[in-house]
Amino acid sequence: MTPEERYLFDLQGFLFIPDAIPQDLVQQMNDDIDKLESLNDAAAAKLGFDRKYHDDKKSGWVEECDPSRPRDYDCNVLRRGGPFEALIDCTRTLPYIDEMITEPLRLDGYMFMTRNQGRHTNLHHGYAELLSYSEFAIDEGEFKCVSVKVAYALRDVSIEEGSFAVIPGSHKSNFDNPFGGAIPDENHPLIEACPCKAGDAVIFSEDLTHGATINQSKKARRTLFISYAPAFQTPWGTLVNTADGFEERATPRQLELIKGPSPFAIA
């Protein structure tokens, strides 16, 4: 990280990384998703794309079923494999993650998510929430963060199209988040929306209050979320399950990030 990037990440709790994914890879990913979305759920699941719909009460989301609109979903896209594996150790973002966590780390979750018209993501988290697994920390000039996430845009997304939104500085807030559960209002002085071009990324501390503005367009927002944590933390359930043959084709770093290095390396 440059001194300015270090300064901005500490100050704001997030960093914008333009062109994190090469355009040809973005195209491959979108083409693959287009193909999978043309299949029914069972057929897509057989190919490793097991959709979990947000209007399904079992999903943990609280969206209402609306048959007039496409259904939002997320899935463990690592099971699909293919072009998505390249982001495990993305050369544009992983160096930042290494410097933000500063100890043996693992990839603990990888998810693809859609956001269709009329949908948003409520603002959530903030330092004062005291989530045990989410800590923005610095010690002697080194970041010692826990749970750092990367949101990759697979399509251009403007504010009106449901972009990522944050409250800069909330990763250090000492008071309860009064906007917890609220729809991000990009006109509020506290809130900053992060429009992206396809291929851009936002790296953020999980302690940062974040969400997504309402998608007012007919275009579905497509985002890949990848989460990294110290090696002693468990993966998020099945969100690190890989596609068949992954171990044979993975790079050593990819393998280490998925399996996790020895969790208690220093005993």
Added chain:
Amino acid sequence: METKAKRKVERTHKLQTGTGERHLSDEERHFFDVRGYLVIDNFLKPDQVNEAREALQNTAENPPPSIMVDKKDSELELLNIVENGGIIEDAITFTRLLRAMEEIIWGSQVRLVASRGLIREPGSIGALTQGGKADPRRYTRYRCFLEGEFRCLMTTCLIALNDCANGNGTFCMIPASHKSNFPHPYSDIPLEAVPALKDITLKAGDAIIFSENLSHAMKSPIKEKHLWLSYQYGPSYMLSWPGCEASKELRTRTADSEIKTRLLKTPYYHPWDHYYKDIVD
């Protein structure tokens, strides 16, 4: 001294189960925050102490496959000793221990990360851990936030199965070192020569709960061997210490106990997370 009335702090958040509840007294909370440890007198009754001692001796001679025996100098470590069952299994849920761990770590989202039996002969050498910010073991961090809400990582309960006093096999620590900002300069000198080190006198059956981030060590027994039980707890998402994953037999045996099941659960972030429910536990 304030009574240990259960009080609720209005900071419980949707994602966090069972946090914000206060089980420690104000005095205990203050003590733990300042010193880094708490002593629980008479944690095990005399008959329980005897049962535990006998279990350790028998296991050392005939360890089952689920318990690993490691001999280091004059110390025998029985890793994953909770598999032994009996009082060693039951003690992990004792109220005074569990309530303290829940408040110190993450409410009901606490799990047993490791368990050990220790048989220490005269001559056992215990190295002083680093502790504080300089401790490279990130998973030991001591954390306490606004209004005294703890979010500590690995926290240990050590139970004495012998009387330990006056430097005879005693647990010792540097008080308040869980908050030290600098590395201690005592790595290469004998424990007896460390001026800041304090012994904790424990009777058989007493327990000490301490942040693993506290600089601590164990002195050598002088004449006879000393036996200990060690339980290490962490937040629900902390992986088990290698070799301390609960066996199928243990899970089956404890299936009727909600508390034991929760403590031995496969690591998780949120119990309602659908990606966790997909895992066969």
